[in-house]
Amino acid sequence: MNKILEIKDLGLIYQTKDKELEAIKNISFSVNSGEFIGIVGPSGCGKSTLLSLIAGLIKPSKGEIILSEGAHSTGYMLQKDYLFPWRTIWEYVILCLEIKKAKTKENIEKVVRLLKTYGLYEFRNAYPDELSGGMRQRSALIRTLATDPDILLLDEAFSALDYQTRLAVADDIYSIIKNENKTVLMVTHDISECVSLADRVIVLSTRPAVIKSEYKIDFGNEVLTPLQKRDRPEFSQYFNKIWGDIDIHV
Amino acid sequence: MSEERKIYLKKIKREKNLATFFKIFILIGFFAIWEVAAITGIIDPFITSQPSRIVTTIINLYKQNSLWQHILITAYETCMGFILGTILGTLIASLLWCFPFLCKVLEPYMVVLNSLPKIALGPIFIVWIGSGPSAIIVITLTISLIVCIMDVLGGFIATDKDQIKLIQTFGGNKLQTFTKVVLPSNLPVIVNALKISVGMSWVGSIVGEFLVSKEGLGYLIVYGSQVFKLDLVMASVLILCIIATVMYYAVLQFEKLVLKSRRMN
Numbered sequence: 001m002n003k004i005l006e007i008k009d010l011g012l013i014y015q016t017k018d019k020e021l022e023a024i025k026n027i028s029f030s031v032n033s034g035e036f037i038g039i040v041g042p043s044g045c046g047k048s049t050l051l052s053l054i055a056g057l058i059k060p061s062k063g064e065i066i067l068s069e070g071a072h073s074t075g076y077m078l079q080k081d082y083l084f085p086w087r088t089i090w091e092y093v094i095l096c097l098e099i100k101k102a103k104t105k106e107n108i109e110k111v112v113r114l115l116k117t118y119g120l121y122e123f124r125n126a127y128p129d130e131l132s133g134g135m136r137q138r139s140a141l142i143r144t145l146a147t148d149p150d151i152l153l154l155d156e157a158f159s160a161l162d163y164q165t166r167l168a169v170a171d172d173i174y175s176i177i178k179n180e181n182k183t184v185l186m187v188t189h190d191i192s193e194c195v196s197l198a199d200r201v202i203v204l205s206t207r208p209a210v211i212k213s214e215y216k217i218d219f220g221n222e223v224l225t226p227l228q229k230r231d232r233p234e235f236s237q238y239f240n241k242i243w244g245d246i247d248i249h250v
Numbered sequence: 251m252s253e254e255r256k257i258y259l260k261k262i263k264r265e266k267n268l269a270t271f272f273k274i275f276i277l278i279g280f281f282a283i284w285e286v287a288a289i290t291g292i293i294d295p296f297i298t299s300q301p302s303r304i305v306t307t308i309i310n311l312y313k314q315n316s317l318w319q320h321i322l323i324t325a326y327e328t329c330m331g332f333i334l335g336t337i338l339g340t341l342i343a344s345l346l347w348c349f350p351f352l353c354k355v356l357e358p359y360m361v362v363l364n365s366l367p368k369i370a371l372g373p374i375f376i377v378w379i380g381s382g383p384s385a386i387i388v389i390t391l392t393i394s395l396i397v398c399i400m401d402v403l404g405g406f407i408a409t410d411k412d413q414i415k416l417i418q419t420f421g422g423n424k425l426q427t428f429t430k431v432v433l434p435s436n437l438p439v440i441v442n443a444l445k446i447s448v449g450m451s452w453v454g455s456i457v458g459e460f461l462v463s464k465e466g467l468g469y470l471i472v473y474g475s476q477v478f479k480l481d482l483v484m485a486s487v488l489i490l491c492i493i494a495t496v497m498y499y500a501v502l503q504f505e506k507l508v509l510k511s512r513r514m515n
Contacts, residue, residue: 055419076419078412086434086512099422099430127513147420 004068004183005031005054005151011062012049022208023049027063029202029211031151036177036184038198040191042246046209047187051076051153054185067150075149079156083128083136089115090124093143100147107146114142118176133161134169141173145180152177154186158193170197171227191246195238196226203245213245299484307485316465320486324466325493327383327455331390332447338391339398339447340440346399347406347432348424364400368393368454372461381462389461390454394447401446405439406432438514441505448501452494 008028014021023046031037041047052058054065055074083092093111097103115121118138128136137158144152157173158166174197177184188194194201201215217238219229229235281301287293288300295303311317346353372389379385409432417427459468467486474482 057415057418074419076416078416080412082410082413082416084413084431084434085514086437095430096420099417099420099426129513 002033002068003030004033005185006066006068007054007063008066009063010050010053010060010065012046012053012058013061024053024060025208025210027209027211029214031183031185033183034181036197036199037186038194038201039185039187039204040189040194040201040242040246041204041209041212042206043189045204045207047189047204048155050204050209051155051185051187054151055153073147073149074151074153075144075147076153077140077144077155077157080160083139085128088125088127089120089131089139092128093139093146096143096147102147110148111142111146114145118142133165134172137161137169137173138176141176145182150183152182152184154184154188156188157186159188159190166193167227171225174226191239191242192230192235193226195235195242196229201238201242203242213242215241296478297480299480303481304485304488307481308489311485320465320467320470321489321493323383324455324459324468324490325497327386327390327458327466328448328451328497330387331454332394332444332451334387335391335394335447335451336398336440336444339395339443340402342395343399343402343406344428344433346403348428353403360396360400364396368396369457372458376462381464386455386458386463386466389458390451393454394450397450398443398447401443402436402440405436409435434512437512438509441508445498445501445505448498449494452490456490 007030010024010027011022012024014023027050029037039047039050049058053060055076056065083089084095087095093115094103094108097107097111112121115124120135120139120142123131123135128139131139140157158170161169170193186194186197195217198217201217203212203214204210205212215238219232219234224232284293284298285301288295288298308317311320346356369389371392372385375388375392376385379388413431413435414427417431422430455466456468456471459466460472463469467490470486471483474480474486
């Protein structure tokens with residue numbers, strides 16, 4: 001497996017008017033192509049900050065983020081689906097191409113293919129308020145995939161959905177991601193979501209975030225959906241181990 | 251339809267009819283009492299006027315071919331005032347959003363201008379621009395401008411941070427952030443500013459005409475009071491009530507239309 005992303009000794013200190021805030025400290029890990037990495041940690045530990053750093057939205061105070069040769073872009077999916085009520089699904093999924101001024105025939109065809117493959121093509125002229133939560137999330141994913149990013153960054157991508165929808169949508173999004181063979185870095189506060197989706201889980205500490213532990217999630221050689229994984233005995237073992245590491249006190 | 255539903259719908263309908271009845275009753279009652287009081291001499295129609303004389307006055311104005319002219323000139327000044335005020339206000343708010351430093355520097359000046367009763371500037375504009383509709387439009391515009399800037403800028407600043415972040419993850423620049431997210435998501439705020447401006451613009455145009463004018467409803471009111479023709483004053487106020495309401499509803503319809511077309515209602 002070839003390495004697609006390497007993070008070396010990453011650190012970030014926020015400057016605010018009142019004080020300095022160390023959000024992230026000495027984080028190092030690497031991601032292989034095609035891997036699904038889950039990052040969990042207590043709320044407010046700097047998980048989202050880590051993704052913003054990788055996406056290049058903010059500059060690190062220390063350390064390096066190295067994208068391997070050939071890998072050039074990241075796609076970001078945020079907590080809420082953030083469809084725009086004033087844009088149809090089609091106008092929305094090509095938003096990124098519009099901004100990057102990359103509305104080439106080739107890219108447009110690709111978006112059409114994605115919409116057709118994932119059952120949204122006939123809804124392309126619909127507005128978000130006409131779609132279900134799951135379809136909206138799908139549109140958001142297709143919007144993210146439209147520019148063919150090498151690494152997908154999911155920031156609590158399912159948190160805004162209710163529990164049942166969330167399980168179904170996670171299954172759905174997972175199968176699309178695997179189908180498109182994407183590398184994923186997912187940040188969540190939900191341990192079970194992390195164990196059911198990821199190949200590898202990185203546990204972060206409270207602020208300043210450091211890597212507390214790392215687990216390779218192994219359900220044997222069978223191909224399982226996230227929902228099926230939840231029924232496996234290994235699932236609760238992983239869950240308990242990670243729960244112990246996160247060490248939440250109320 | 252179930253029996254219960256029928257009773258429920260009937261109850262709603264009866265309540266609505268009753269409300270409509272009282273609305274009309276108050277209107278007719280008000281004018282009837284006014285008329286009777288004037289006829290029987292309880293009030294002096296020379297200083298209070300009376301409905302029948304108001305109607306005669308309006309008919310006379312119409313016969314002299316000046317009724318529409320007065321209405322149109324005042325409506326024109328008001329419309330230009332709130333439309334230009336909203337457009338200019340939105341433009342300035344956009345600039346201030348794009349350059350937060352400029353916003354910081356200008357803040358105290360905005361506070362001063364906001365506190366200042368803009369009508370005080372009226373005579374200055376008349377001296378600079380000359381008497382006539384242009385000066386009145388500028389007065390009208392000034393009244394709604396600052397409030398519009400502040401409302402719209404407030405909306406711009408409160409734009410969902412994550413929607414902005416989304417554009418940034420695509421590598422969008424400030425201008426793209428503005429045109430793709432900030433402006434479209436604040437359309438309701440801008441249309442609302444337009445709605446607020448309508449009411450304020452009437453103040454601008456009428457007071458502007460009080461200061462200096464040769465025609466318009468404000469002119470009729472001031473002229474009527476100076477020559478003690480209260481019939482003329484009351485007739486003008488009545489017409490003003492009607493067209494101000496019509497204009498407000500027109501803008502309300504416009505708002506509904508815009509928001510519906512953008513799926514933002």
